[in-house]
Amino acid sequence: MPNGITAIAAAKPPRPSAAHDAMTLPLVEPLRIGDLVVDPPILQAPMAGYTNYAFRQIVRSFGGAGLLATEMVNARGFVWMDKELAEHPDRLWGVADEPRPLAVQIWDNDPDTLAQVGARLAHEYKVSVVDINFGCPVRQVTEKAHSGSYLLRTPDRMGQIIERVVAACHPTPVTAKTRLGCSRDKINIIDVAQIVEGAGAAALTVHGRTAADMFRGEASWDLISQIKPHLKRIPLIGNGDLDTADKVVEAFRRWNVDGVMIARASLNKPWLFQQAAAALRGEPVPPDPTVEEERALMVEHFRLVCERFGEERGAVLMRKFACCYAQGRPGAREFRKHVVMIDTAREFFDVVATYFPKA
Template sequence: MPSFPPPPLRIGDLVVDPPILQAPMAGFTNAAFRHIVRQFGGAGLLATEMVNARGFVWLDENDAEHPDRLWGVADEPRPLAVQIWDNDPETMAKVGRRLTEEYKVSVVDINFGCPVRQVTEKAHSGSYLLREPNRMSAIISQLVKACTPTPVTAKIRLGCSRTQINCNEIARVVEEAGAAALTVHGRTAADMFTGNADWDRISEIKAHLKHIPLIGNGDLDSAEKVVAAFKNYNVDGVMIARACLGRPWLFAQAAAALRGEPVPPEPTIAQQRDVMIDHYQLVVDRFGEDKGTVLMRKYACCYAQGKRGARFFRTHVAKVSTAEEFYNVVDEYFPNAEVATT
């Protein structure tokens, strides 16, 4: 088993310390969310939402504004990863070059793990490409050439289904094509987000990599589980995903635990509500009150998750469309107890 506490993670020349990464999540990990995470600290590398490379090229060729998913990227602190997806090597390389030359991103990550049908079956991208290792190799190798010296990484799942697990083979393909790190979500595409992540499978992949680090992802929802991942499995880094959406302080808790320090307590309910309101203001400042309020609905539901009265709050906040309505619902219905009752 690896040493503990774990050393900093190295992705090419980039040092990620602590070796805890924030997962790219479509519809959630925008600049407002990343700002909140940075306020708490603890994340060694943050990431954008995944960006459709083909859509980016179209916007660029038509002199349109670049995607909202790149909001904040040019100016915010580093390190920062941008995740892109498509199945065409030349399109991916073109976008990668722009991200490194114009946006000066720290890492370009390739999404080979998204299981959503719109990305897989309709666009033959994301986890669909796990069945086409040669195309994956071409995408990675061309992107590496276009982005050098900025490191290129890849995120995959265990396979397309439980009867088509090929992560060991794919890991070798990813490394041989020149990627600087591999992140593995411990489910298959067919699993979507059901069941439990298979960390034993993730750990086994390490033996199939010669030089690049392995980052594990799946079901990390507490500082204790992050510590256990490093102690029990052969990974060089971990990536936290859905659990951080309503708990952006989770990274700071995990980082403290890795250092052997006392884990900071959960913020009080009042403090959590204040964080959510700050988050709301950032979104409204960018998108305006109408669009910002609608976008904030899903975040507000995340902040309430797991608390007594969360379902009642979700019912009401899902209908808000103005700032006044949002604040009224928060004042009247935001949960006031830590743990949901059974």
């Protein structure tokens, strides 16, 4: 990692935060997922195609995330690769050796397959948490594979899956991530939450949209908050639209949740966890990196990807990450137009030198 991205940020004058200026901060306790203590109770969301080992290393360099997570892993694909190719999915890159705590999210609709893979992750990889995806709204997962948020149509099936995975993974905690329901006229999250808890899950994460919403509109934190009184023993983690440190503080102050999960906003601000953790402690919020520091971060990210996948595939994979780094800066569109065409390391560095935003 570039030495001291965190140290550099800490050395610069911190910027004030509305949360820091407030006279009263919410009382935020560490999150307990089974025997695992997550402190601070700020989780990094699993995101397909993005939250791989390289991204997790970048987040870890800043700190502030109490629990990191892999991309979601197709359980059936894991079993097939293990049997046919004697290797494991790229989405498990780095998992065996990287620091803990670490969660791995799995998806499928078959209890036996999910239990088999969950057991491998818990007992062979020794991950901290096995999370089951009941929230992905993407057609390939829902309509084609009848998994992810598709299973919200059959909460009893969700319960069967959780029971099997919990038994297979014991004593490693098993959690569930879901949405409010299939659509706005079919919100069944209270029933789902009670089934998740009754089946033995150690925590529930709820994204404040329905499957039909995809990522449109605003997350409904008021509906997330209404779940808590119906849970007797497990923590509730809220997810959706947390893109600033102040919003994280506000989530704990205003809504009835035990933890929060940051998702898409972290792709172009992997330092957001550090900022949110500082705000929760009532400390000055570290500033965003300078353009030069952000460029160095992106270059390190590229190095990690190429180290694993080689220059040719690494360059292709880095296109989307590079676009995230430039997002929101003047000149981002021009940079994006060129960086999505790169095929080699030389092209990557030429585009960065020529088009990466200067301010």
